[in-house]
Amino acid sequence: MIEFKLDIKSGVPFYRQIVDQIRYGIASGRLLPGEQIPTVRDLAVQLEINPNTVSKAYSELEILGVLDTQQGTGTFVAHKEVEITDSEKDRMLGQICDELVARGQQYNLTLKEIYEHMQRRIENE
Amino acid sequence: MIEFKLDIKSGVPFYRQIVDQIRYGIASGRLLPGEQIPTVRDLAVQLEINPNTVSKAYSELEILGVLDTQQGTGTFVAHKEVEITDSEKDRMLGQICDELVARGQQYNLTLKEIYEHMQRRIENE
DNA sequence: TCTATTGTATTATAATTATAGTACATTATC
């Protein structure tokens, strides 16, 4: 399970922060395939937002195949079925890191700072 | 002078991205007090957005005392210190990492893979 | 079967964000 947290000051829409945090959780291995995530109502209470906003995030991830939802039961991390070739993964890896550096540059964040931030977050898991 | 760049995928409002990039630019010393920044119309053309959106960003920064505007002349960096707190910097780091690690998840990239790729880049610098 | 819990759907409302178009006031410059 992961801990959800909204940054009110960031300007990033709430539903979008939830989407990103779930995907981050999967990428970090803290959310495993088949694992249940909080119910729409529970997460809404926890984050002090409207259930519709949580539902919007979950729906978006279900359409993308990231989550499986079962009415009456709950919402679960999906079992990935799409296979991606190593070469494509490598290409995306480079692209993601390029983008990380470029985004960081806009806000005077160095490659090292970003790296160390990731390190801290990995260690605190 | 700084190079402005908008991240369309981030969900962060355009005017907000402009505000932050100017603030961080001043804080880092890449924008100097008294220096002229692009005109409302020029930046709008450059970023392919509406002039009103640029104007909104500039107005907000003028209220904060970060920019001085002179009708008929242009907009200039004010003689005022801009401080980016550690917590704000941390929030920005978190936001960028969340967004891009989440984006990598689409391609089955793990946090560890991204982290290690960054490490290799640092070593090759 | 009954009940509680789950996700889902709907309608309404409001605030925010962005665009489009137009116009005006101020300033520098020729």
Next chain:
DNA sequence: GATAATGTACTATAATTATAATACAATAGA
């Protein structure tokens, strides 16, 4: 003084985001 460029102001429109309240359908479990 005339002109061009500047920031500013205004109205209108649309899409997005978030909330509120309600209801319905599916499931698990007593």
